[in-house]
Amino acid sequence: MIDLKKLTIKKAHEDLKSGKYTAVDLTKAYLENIEKKDGDIHAYLEVYEDCLERAKVVDRRIKNGEMTALMGIPLSIKDNILFEGHIASASSKILENYRATYDATIITKLKAEGAVIIGRTNMDEFAMGGSTENSAFGPTKNPHDLSRVPGGSSGGAAASVASEMALGAIGTDTGGSVRQPASFCGVVALKPTYGAISRYGLMAMGSSLDQVGPIAKTVTDVEILFRALQGPDKYDATTISYVVNDLPEKTKLRIGIPREFLKTEGIDSEVLKNFEEALQKFRLLGYEIKDVEMPNLPYALSAYYILMPAEVSSNLARFDGIKYGLHKDGQNVVEDYFLSRRAGFGQEVRRRILLGTYVLSAGYYDSYYNKAVALRELITTEYKNAFEEVDIIVTPTSPIPAFKLGEKSNNPLEMYLADIFTVPVNIAGVPGLSIPSGFKEMDGKKLPLGIQLVSAHQKEEILFRAGKDFLEEN
């Protein structure tokens, strides 16, 4: 019997290498756990029937002397990533029966590494949401309290890792979609530098913001996943080439706190208390801590809810029911569009398409879109200046712990405000890492809390070091 509770990617790798168990054994252990738990949690939309077959192939590769850091490791993928021959629906009715016609570059990489992709995880439709309640196929529940949301949009991904239904998960992050669910579920997630990981074969939401992000139990595991996925891709012109080195052992790191930003209304007092305790821990670890001035961070959310819907309205124009996906018949082609999109898109998707159309319309373009673009530059400069004084900027990941299912579904603005700390990171394109920092007790349940570490562009090694120090890994 493999003890999944304590298992990490790193440990499983050693076990597979020494032949303690096989990739098939490990995959079976996860499948059994999914069988046991996923009825309640609903992290998966589909567990791939062929995953054991693929684990067998991996075992043959291992027997032939091949080995990589991810060989034989069972991973889940978010439902907006194309895996050839398998359904990829983005949790939307409009793609319910859509079968991917090619592999995303990250899938090609995972296949080469020999990872065992066991299934596709639930998400907010087209990654729009922060609770996974916007899935057309029912919400995912938080493994720590089934009456609460797991966060989103990569809620299924985070829940699959938190409940030992996968050793790691690949999600995507446009405004906090791997970090916030990781924080709600008590696991680790990284939103890498914009351009670090190829998005070829990923369904676009906000193209100037989207990034692939790994989720796992430890910072070490997230780093392993990141290193396997990172790198330039000729099929994604936004990818960049850079090397993430290990930091020299004795590097002293400085942490900056945007104090004013933490005075934002609506932050849970326990979240703030936990945050201060986390800072104290960093102090004891020898980190220097000082305040930094970043006066425009509170406005990042406004810029985000202009830029992102604008990009959504353009990106989702392709779903017209003509060449693939759901099709509804009308009197003529134009009516086909109206009916197919009506039947295919859920409420939040429609809301964002309309918002985007509005902010891009001739009369309002200058007062919204152009202002948001200019503000984005200002925020990016603020980060650049801050990183001349400090190495890491730390905030809570989310202003609140996991909320109840249905609690915010009728108030879109309130749901958007939960992204306040994660969104600026996507706006500036810098990397952000969410790590567990404790719990808040509520209704007899322990709800995980998380803190977010942010570094300058292409400096993921700083986040890995600080995250490992904090979680006492190694």
Place this chain on the structure above:
Amino acid sequence: MICFMIEVKDIKKLAELSRLQMTETEMADFAEEFDSILNYVAQVKNVVGELGERTAGELRNVMRGDDKPNVRGAKTEVLTQEFPTREGNYLKVKKIL
């Protein structure tokens, strides 16, 4: 604070532009929500410091050769299988004119 008044007829226009069929009730609900969302995002006008002219940032073109295409016909079947309606290897759509 500027108060936006989004009316149902505005939502109707946007829905037409984005090819979305919506009921009157849905449009009324959206009109109400849009007021609160737009009033919130209008904060972009309250920024601290000078907003520069809109700049293109550090954008640059990334080109690659249009070469090494798929073998002709290699993907035809997988792609045509996704067509909602097909006739042989053709995508079947309604008459445009």
